[in-house]
Amino acid sequence: MKSMFTRGMGTMKHFTLFVVFLLCIAMLMPLTASAAYYNTYSDVATLNNANDSYAAQGFAVGSTYVYSVKINSDNTKAVIYRTKMSDGTTTLMTNGDNGTTYATYLGHANDVVLSTIDGDYYMFVVTMNAGNMSLVKLKYVGTTYYKVGSYTIKYEGVDKSMSGVKITSKDANNLYFLFKSGRTLYKGSLPLAANSGTINVTNGFSLNIEDALVNGSTVPNITSYAFQGFGYYNDTLYVPLTYKNISIVLVYRNISAASGTINADANLSFRITSSAYPDLFEIEGVGIANGDKLWFNTNRRTEPGDTAHDGVHYFNNYSAS
Template structure:
């Protein structure tokens, strides 16, 4: 009886310490992936940019690297890997001149029609473009100015938060800062005035339970926000390394600095693509985390769309 009492007391103390420290027994860490499809260079478009994951298909932009004047969009079946170069239904052909850098995009359904909202990163002209798509054809459907404190502002990330009968609300990202913005549901033009929501912790964030010494020098990419679970995924890249940090319990009302999760992280350090392994965008579909990449080795570019192995949100 005394032994049992001591054991119970010891277990209670350990559980109490775990509750106080908030440290899990083992961090969930994902560092392998499966290729779904290549997204080869086409026309002058060589740089992978924005990404969005739909219920059946994955969408990936490629643009004219360092020029940002021409883009294409690939549609990939997330299960079979079937790849189609989408058609520009407004002007014909497969290229368009509307998307600028096209760094990130998000899917929004309006009146039972599918749309992609794409951030252009343009200092002038529209900072946000809306495309309506049906099957493998897309059409220009809207252009918008984005403003912060009255000045033109070019965010590099976007994700839908909610859609009501009158309004679409978004989270936008620039660097490590998240902003709130909204549009009337059916507006094809207009101005989006952003307000700051919160910052994202990067330095000191744990990847597989340990900090990455040079994480502050990684480039930031797009974002994905799981509104139902209030979880934000944030890819960062440097050379042949890509990391996805995760932020829980964040929403448009969050302020201050959101801490990165200590018990969940993703990283690919690629020896196969030693010159470049750059995750550009991520998205959740049926609980799985999909992403697109710029990849390169001594044989050339090997860009594609992929899925992390083992993770279910």
């Protein structure tokens, strides 16, 4: 008969071999990085309601300032605010064509993109209208802007309204645009000097949102979320969606090679679920500043009828550089 000591040593030996086996399996398994998740933000500025323009819409990011458009209830007036990123100083811009502080031709003004052409500064605004005012070109000098152009966007020969716009590149002759309508992205170009004309777009690709992961999980009712404008930086799209007091940002990479339907980055997500603004927390537009923060503007309501809390913000701890 074996002694208790001998049996104990045999059991210990088997246990040790089992532990070694598990360690070997663990070493052979690939390491999976945890997803980067950003769900806090900092306030930079409050956007007022000049000319009864209560609804924040288009948003664009420059090197020193961000620009936010707000519209009135029937899309007949739009105002533009310039916010200095370093200290939040916000200025209501002036319409240099008539001396007022509003424009009557920007429609819903759902998205904005900036460009420098021959040393001058321009904004391109999608109005969400079809026809010859579907894209409007503004020249701005400091806090004053002037209407200098407008364009018709057509897809397969038919006038097309767009809800988002960004410029992906520029060469000696042309600007190259990415437009968005719903979850579909379209490509088009425009001569640098053109202040009117038609942009004939082609179908670029579509966004898969149903399978997108936010903090590691799909969003159950994501098809109920409203699309807004979008951000573009370093071949990457940042796409905000909102449902009541929840806003998420989906990230899509390698846009220059995109075709068909593309999937969101599973390892990078943003979400704000706001108890401070339970009636609405709506991210309208997003943009990267200087390869650093992800900036955005909002419509925020504590209750129906609240008009005091729209603002400019950035996500904490995120850097795209």
